[in-house]
Amino acid sequence: MVKHIVLFKLKDDASADAKLAAMHAFKDAIEALPAKIPFIRKIEVGLNINPAETWSIALYSEFDTLDDVRQYAVHPDHVAAGKLLAEVKESRACVDYEL
Template sequence: MFKLKETLAADVKAQVMNDFKAAIEALPATIPFIRRIFVGLNMNPAEQWDICLESEFDSLDDVKAYAVHPDHVAAAGILKDVKADRSCVDFEC
């Protein structure tokens, strides 16, 4: 999950969120070991987090490869200057 800086104007925040969603959800086309990926955008401004990212991989090694893949790094860079916080849980089903 990601929280964006509270100082962002609403229109800028919405644009960044939509750009991030589009970039992340396009990644399976270039990173074939992504089994599933989805970005949810918070619609309730009273909640703590702005973006939720859910992804599925076959192994922790695939997660690690995804983290450093140049296309993922570029997509993640969309939030570089506007991210206030990040929370992550990697788990096995």
């Protein structure tokens, strides 16, 4: 099993309303993906409630193989979900590890 963890930092200069709207739209879109991408074993998006922290969004997902993660990364529905953060995203960090 491969665990895929992604953190997103949002732009400081983006408005709070824009960030919140993008965060919720992204969460809804990502959490709808298992119905469209059958090889996702588990997926969830957490929205940081602690304003003192740097990262705003955590995405946690599980796949059978790293190849599944790679297919997920380029899947059109996943790409569309990622675009929901385009205006407010500053950076992204990712770790994929195998159990």
